[in-house]
Amino acid sequence: MKRCLVLLLASGLLIGAAVAQAQDADELPVFAPPECAYVPDQPTSDDCLALMAEHPKPEFDRIPQDRLTLSTYAFWRVGPHAVNKYSAPNGGVIGHIPEGFNFVTAVDLSVDHWLQIESGEWIKREDGYYVEPSYFTGVILPEDWNQPFAWVLDTTQIWASTYPGGPWDAASGYLTKRYDMVNIFAEAYDADGWRWYMIGPNQWLHQKFVSKVLPVKRPEDVSGRWLAIDLYEQTLVAYEDDTPVFATLVSSGLDNWPTNEGLFHIWARMPSDPMSGSTGAPDAYALQRVPWVMYFDGSISLHGTYWHNLFGYRRSHGCVNLSISDAHYVFNWTGGAEKDENGDLINPVYVYSSGVYGEPPGQVVTTASS
Numbered sequence: 001m002k003r004c005l006v007l008l009l010a011s012g013l014l015i016g017a018a019v020a021q022a023q024d025a026d027e028l029p030v031f032a033p034p035e036c037a038y039v040p041d042q043p044t045s046d047d048c049l050a051l052m053a054e055h056p057k058p059e060f061d062r063i064p065q066d067r068l069t070l071s072t073y074a075f076w077r078v079g080p081h082a083v084n085k086y087s088a089p090n091g092g093v094i095g096h097i098p099e100g101f102n103f104v105t106a107v108d109l110s111v112d113h114w115l116q117i118e119s120g121e122w123i124k125r126e127d128g129y130y131v132e133p134s135y136f137t138g139v140i141l142p143e144d145w146n147q148p149f150a151w152v153l154d155t156t157q158i159w160a161s162t163y164p165g166g167p168w169d170a171a172s173g174y175l176t177k178r179y180d181m182v183n184i185f186a187e188a189y190d191a192d193g194w195r196w197y198m199i200g201p202n203q204w205l206h207q208k209f210v211s212k213v214l215p216v217k218r219p220e221d222v223s224g225r226w227l228a229i230d231l232y233e234q235t236l237v238a239y240e241d242d243t244p245v246f247a248t249l250v251s252s253g254l255d256n257w258p259t260n261e262g263l264f265h266i267w268a269r270m271p272s273d274p275m276s277g278s279t280g281a282p283d284a285y286a287l288q289r290v291p292w293v294m295y296f297d298g299s300i301s302l303h304g305t306y307w308h309n310l311f312g313y314r315r316s317h318g319c320v321n322l323s324i325s326d327a328h329y330v331f332n333w334t335g336g337a338e339k340d341e342n343g344d345l346i347n348p349v350y351v352y353s354s355g356v357y358g359e360p361p362g363q364v365v366t367t368a369s370s
Helices: 017-024 046-054 067-072 324-334
Strands: 074-078 083-086 093-097 101-108 114-117 122-124 128-130 149-152 181-183 186-189 195-200 203-206 210-212 225-230 235-240 243-249 262-265 268-277 285-297 300-305 320-323 348-352
Touching (some): 262 285, 268 324, 285 324, 285 348, 320 324
Parallel strands (some): 300 320
Antiparallel strands (some): 074 101, 186 195, 262 348, 285 300
């Protein structure tokens, strides 16, 4: 189917930003620990240091990997030029794959220099290359979850800063690693309105380098199992009524192909489906097998993704990209939802933005001249 730091002060005290966020947005009560509230020019409290020592990292169970899909199918990028399809190895040309962003699923790699694709034709192996899918997985949220956390997105490995708004500093002792999970113990804003998160003793990260999980209130008339997708943070949280039970990273639509905000319902669920669009255009694409597809906004779907490993950043033509394992988990989880009077599954999908993507969330406030 197609398709330099000036902190925001209040009586000299920087209020814990998690509390401010809960007042500004329709969020559930998940707060940074009050004993860790940041006070400029003051050391971190002993109580906060003890808390960070006891819980240095989020303590969540990860969902199982979809080993069957990951081991059964070999995903190959072909092109970007047009690629001939053959009736057999060294056989006649019987068609072609148009120029574009194209992937095929290889089912037979036993013949040197050739591969057979899922639709039966053969292509020259030199016309493509194997792409290893992401093994990233989301986490199960415990019932008593109330500690904000985030995934590290940065791919360049930078040192954390030792104070909010400071330079990268090896003295912090923390070097970023993509998909690392960190607890958020305090927040601060810089002169440009960007948040900084304290993830450990004298360890601060700019919000651009992480994706924070924010719970949201249940939309009116929604109950049972439902999904919330935050386009600002690029996260998905699954709920049972008001209880968040699962969280992960996603990749939603780019500027030219935005993912629509609103309340939708999954109207079709398919174990796999081919997807293509814009044939003949510079942005043409064809994906032979897309696993664990859940359509919710016309031809826009949640689905497994093997062609990139940049979850937490926008990447798609409007769909909501998940890792293959995450998509499999969500596919099965939504399959256990309640049914309506017609026997159809009730699977609401709430798409919203907790901020404006690419823009700082805070207002720039300067202190009075001395």
